[in-house]
Amino acid sequence: MATAALETHDTHGAHPPTSTGLNSTKVAIWTFIGSECFFFASLISTYLIYRGRSVVGPFPHEAWTDPATGHVFKAILNIPVTSVSTFVLLMSSLAMVLAHSAVVRGDRKSSKIWLASTAILGATFLGFQAYEFTSFVHEGLTIHTNLFGSSFFILTGFHGAHVTAGVIWLLTLLFIDMKRGLEPRDAINVDVCALYWHFVDVVWIAIFTLVYLIK
Amino acid sequence: MAADHSHSMLAHDAEGNASPEEHTHPDWKTYRWVALILTLLTGLEVYIYYLPSFVKTKMFVPTLLVLSAIKFAIVVLFYMHLKYDAKLFRALFGGPLTLAAFTIVGLLFLFGHLAIHF
Numbered sequence: 001m002a003t004a005a006l007e008t009h010d011t012h013g014a015h016p017p018t019s020t021g022l023n024s025t026k027v028a029i030w031t032f033i034g035s036e037c038f039f040f041a042s043l044i045s046t047y048l049i050y051r052g053r054s055v056v057g058p059f060p061h062e063a064w065t066d067p068a069t070g071h072v073f074k075a076i077l078n079i080p081v082t083s084v085s086t087f088v089l090l091m092s093s094l095a096m097v098l099a100h101s102a103v104v105r106g107d108r109k110s111s112k113i114w115l116a117s118t119a120i121l122g123a124t125f126l127g128f129q130a131y132e133f134t135s136f137v138h139e140g141l142t143i144h145t146n147l148f149g150s151s152f153f154i155l156t157g158f159h160g161a162h163v164t165a166g167v168i169w170l171l172t173l174l175f176i177d178m179k180r181g182l183e184p185r186d187a188i189n190v191d192v193c194a195l196y197w198h199f200v201d202v203v204w205i206a207i208f209t210l211v212y213l214i215k
Numbered sequence: 216m217a218a219d220h221s222h223s224m225l226a227h228d229a230e231g232n233a234s235p236e237e238h239t240h241p242d243w244k245t246y247r248w249v250a251l252i253l254t255l256l257t258g259l260e261v262y263i264y265y266l267p268s269f270v271k272t273k274m275f276v277p278t279l280l281v282l283s284a285i286k287f288a289i290v291v292l293f294y295m296h297l298k299y300d301a302k303l304f305r306a307l308f309g310g311p312l313t314l315a316a317f318t319i320v321g322l323l324f325l326f327g328h329l330a331i332h333f
Contacts, residue, residue, distance in 0.1 A: 022301050030304045034311035041315030045322040083261045087254065093294050094250040101243065198294045202287050209283035213264050214276055
């Protein structure tokens with residue numbers, strides 16, 4: 001395989017040969033994504049372990065009356081809003097693959113449009129998350145309130161931080177595209193960003209089901 | 216769902232991918248179908264959530280988990296093009312993912328959320 005790889009590189013001269021015959025940047029991003037699996041698994045398992053063990057409300061799916069004050073707290077999760085934000089994140093993944101495809105084709109106009117679309121959709125998702133967090137705090141759920149609040153804000157907050165990093169990465173690529181134009185030889189840079197973005201998307205797929213939908 | 220091989224060869228060269236096994240990417244038609252399927256599955260998940268009669272059954276949680284797993288697999292296989300990519304990448308992702316899944320299940324057993332009744 002290594003010989004074949006060397007021959008391929010001699011022909012194209014695009015990338016220095018590697019012992020695996022694979023692009024080192026892609027190996028690195030896949031290794032990083034593998035490590036991120038453990039990171040999110042620890043957060044998800046913490047959430048699941050503490051699930052249903054909060055002594056005081058508000059609770060995610062059922063109303064709760066504070067025995068001290070008699071105040072009634074409604075179920076905290078807003079499924080319609082989160083469903084829309086989930087749809088937005090899924091569509092951002094579609095925009096991302098189209099951006100990568102445009103860069104590979106050398107279609108500069110489309111690459112700018114789809115990179116900007118992906119960044120905007122990612123920012124929209126973050127806007128939904130900011131709205132959700134703010135409304136939860138107004139309804140009486142903070143990171144200190146109960147076990148649900150602590151594990152929920154940590155899990156979704158870290159996911160939001162990853163989305164934020166992804167949006168910054170996308171805006172950097174868009175800036176480069178507008179400055180000098182992304183050429184087909186730059187496709188690997190967009191591909192690596194796309195892999196990270198899709199991973200953030202699949203993590204949300206798991207969170208949406210485990211945290212929001214399963215009662 | 217076909218892969219666009221002319222496009223993929225361009226991607227291969229442009230990305231400096233040396234191995235013959237690391238090359239193909241799906242085409243626009245495939246991406247469109249994937250987006251449609253993901254949207255429908257998400258809609259189905261939310262629809263199930265609002266069915267009180269179904270929520271009460273033992274099938275509710277397994278159904279949601281299966282739908283979520285299908286969505287997860289579709290994104291990984293097609294958008295992250297792992298279906299068409301090198302075996303090493305599958306190992307780099309699949310290995311940690313499997314271990315992470317076992318860790319979650321193991322912890323749930325340890326903390327009494329899952330139980331085996333003999």
